[in-house]
Amino acid sequence: MTKDVALMFPGSGSQYVGMARWLYERYPQVRTLFDEASQITERDMAALCLSGTLVQLAEPTAMALAIYTTSVAHFVAWQQFLAQNRCPCQPTLYVGS
Secondary structure: OOOOOOOEEOOOOOOOOOHHHHHHHOOHHHHHHHHHHHHHHHOHHHHHHOOOHHHHHHOHHHHHHHHHHHHHHHHHHHHHHHHHOOOOOOOOEEEEE
C-alpha cells in the first residue's frame, strides 16, 4: 500500500544563521548543492547560510536564495536517507512559497 506524502517548504521569515549546517556537515550531496548554488547565484551560499549575519539574511534577495537553497538541501538529504534505507517514497504534493 502506498500513502500520499506532501513536502512543505518554508517561506520568508524562516531564515536563521546556521540553517542547513547539520545537513551540510553530513551529506556530501548537500555540499555539492551549495557549491552549485554558489556558482549560479555568484554568492557564497554556504557562507551566507551557515555563518552569515541576520542582517545579511534579512536582505530580500539573500533571504529568498538562502531559504530556497536550504529547502532543496533538505529535499536532497531526504532522498539520500530514503535511498540508504531502501524506503521507496515519492511526494505527491509540494507546497511552499
